[in-house]
Amino acid sequence: KRRFTTRVFLEFLKRLERQAHRPVYLIVDGHPVHHARAVQTWLQQPGRQIHLFFLPGYSPELNPDELLNHDVKSHLGRRRPHTQRELIHNLRSHLHRRQRQPHVVQNFFQEEHVRYAAA
Template identity: 40%
Template structure:
């Protein structure tokens, strides 16, 4: 992310403990202001585009039909996420949602 970077990067992250580790803080400090971490509030699903993806999965996929005998939830979810990833228009729509427009310039 930072390799050969000319402009500063403002990275929005959630409260995952790994984001707050000393090694991360040290790395951010070593970038001399070229990387800034902005933390989402402790519970802010409405500000997190990941939550929009999971909401889509629940509304349109895995939760819409029961698992069949012998079927595992993990592979079904992975396939649905892969389908989402192959649909650039859908992926962009998550970032255009009014609650997460802060992420992009559009």
């Protein structure tokens, strides 16, 4: 239930860098947090393994996240929750399942508009 802030994004980047043992190339949209001075300063520090690539404005079709969003909405639409807690549980369960199914996520990158990101 946290808002997406510069601090939250930096925490994510730091956790991602700790878990990755090689360079990470992250495709991001034009959200102001992605362009924040604190984020850019952190990324420019020597030895950083995170590299951001910015999507052009108003081009959600180029954003691989949209394919996962569609997958999630499609799945959740089949299981009507009765409470907010049940909705959150269903969402987390589905995302954890996708973590254990990297082949499904890799297939998202075969879509014509996001194939560039698989290179």
